[in-house]
Amino acid sequence: MNDDFLKPYSFKENEDKIYKDWESSGFFNPDKLPGKREKTFSIVIPPPNVTGSLHMGHALNASIQDILIRYKRMKGFKTLWLPGTDHAGIATQNVVEKQLKKEGLSRHDLGREKFLEKVWEWKEKYGDIILGQLKKIGASCDWSRTRFTMDKEYAKAVSEAFGHYYKKGWIYQGDRIVNWCPKDATSLSDLELEYKEEKGKLWHIKYPIKESGDFITVATTRPETMLGDSAVAVNPQDERYKKIVGKHAILPILNREIPIIADRFVEKDFGTGAVKITPAHDFVDADMGERHNLPKYQVINEKGRMTEIAGKEFEGLKILEAREKVIEELKKLNLLEKEEDYIHSVAHCYRCDSVIEPLISKQWFLKMDKLAELAIKAVEDGKVKFYPERWSKIYLDWLSKVKDWCISRQIWWGHQLPVYFKQEGTQDSKDKEVKIYVGENPPEGYTRSTDVLDTWFSSALWPFATLGYPEKTNDLKEFYPTSVLSTARDILNLWVSRMIFSGEEFMNKEPFSDVIIHATILAKDGKRMSKSLGTGIDPMTLIEKYGADATRFGLIWQAMGGQDIRWADEHVLAGQKFANKLWNISRFIISKAEDDFNISDPHQIKDEENRKIIDGIKKLKAETENKINGYDFGQALHDIYEFVWREFADKYIEYSKNKDDQETKNILSYSLFEIIKILHPFMPFVTEAIYQRLPKKEKEYLIVEEW
């Protein structure tokens, strides 16, 4: 027996070495796979953000995708798993800004160009770390096709897509109320918000009625926005207020005269049944303003400070300062009826956690009606299926009421809009006009928009932009549409739906037919793992401690049917033990069979026990195929574990110890060969390590063995 076939199995001595061998074999690259391979199987990786390092969710997802790719590779498919990373606009800009802050600098100190250099440096560093971590897990990606969402070629795809939409008239610019993050100083889409329950106050404010000298009381959580009020609204069915609809209220402090209107969106039962309307700073109010043709008073600016319109006393104050001052003034005027504690949900920026300020801003929007239709149809017609199926409901619900997508962002890191402006006439003249050019080659005198696109605009193109779009490449022909997408549920709407309509729109074909929504890994307390609470687990630490095979085992073992996982390390330990068990099974069989080691399919088996174990293995193999094809990886792994340990090792191997005939040795060798193949997609390293030590084998590596 080889000197290196020692107990116990050492993942440290095998994993890195094996991975290097695989890489140099070229077999991760579909073009270099041996044999005729007519059918293709492709997956594009959900590109991790270049913000930091991989978390448990990435590790689980990588394991799932790798199982599929390795299985299909052994089944004779021309397999491509395309890796890459995402520039993750706001998120990455934030981490780099944080780093700068430690040096006492802001991005404005550096200026746009210098700052972007810094971000690229960051990207190079962390992008490499992330790809290195995927390798540690054993991901058999084709690294020669690695993509980044801001590669030059990728940028071409993005600008092509933008131009396409623009020509169709689906992209438009508009002054509309948007979610504004005062800290990042950018707009955000609806999906980039996180609502949090917060303790606040509900203030009841009396507005004098001009015609009667009476008062109407409104309830609000944001008194400072009253400076921008342009109406008071009540429900048309509300008997209490019927008489005063059409009359006018005098806005306290500013003494502006505003109409009292009736609108069915006002809830009679909430607060006083009367609500102040601030069209410039609230989404509902903005809609109401549209319906009733109300003026918009912007009292808060893009830095989160009060504007001139709010009045001289308030101009320049921060929102909370203004709030206090308004309350104070109202108390003086004796117009504050009461103040009660109130818990409500407040929108925060999903990247920097600041409170979102709805305000009116000039932004670019993508019309969603037609695109949403495409995305809905793809799923309703069964061209795209979700696993588990229940996620299609979430998907369809969102699409059915989706609003136009605000795609412009006022940050620096990202794809600059392919939009160019030229100012006609002088700055001051009233008839000045801005000419717009959209495309790659602007005429002279035009300057480019400083806005960048929402990260998800580029991510939406991932399944085809990575394969060469807009060029008609061979890769595109061969690997699009891809076969499966495996991803986390929290980006179902943010990403998956947008890829689907993009695929339909640009390629006339859905980008994948199956979507796996994998389990979410939670901390033991049943809540999301959080860095700040210290409840996060680093998959690299697990790999260091137990090995990649064991880590994959632990992940898949716990990921049953897409159910959330309350993470427990002990299953990784079980994986490590199992790897060792396999190793020892191999040592036993190889030393027992010696020169009679024979992996050929045994025929005409005489011994009853031999017959039974071979039947068991055939059944296991068929079952494993079924489970993998149904994306039921956890169950597949449980079954394999059960069979290998309980049936094969505990029973059959013990039985075989008393026998020394050719047939038994054949059965043992063949069984081992079959078992490491079946297990390879799940635990690639130890199975390959064993394969390399088989006395007889036909292929260079187990990864290209025939299933």
Add this chain to the structure above:
RNA sequence: GGACGAUUAGCUCAGUUGGUUAGAGCGUCUCGUUUACACCGAGAAGGUCGCAGGUUCGAAUCCUGCAUCGUCCACCA
């Protein structure tokens, strides 16, 4: 406010279309060094299957209600 999911052994979870003593991993206890493996083997303890009703010859499994936890969505200020 709505939707979805979860609630089974000390811990993390399985339990297919309802059918005999409810399973696994880890942990615990007892015994064991027989030449694959102590990251092992043999065995054991441990569960009124969230609660309350109902359907049924029979329910962890189906129905109704409730409770707790979690996730997502949402324009009650």
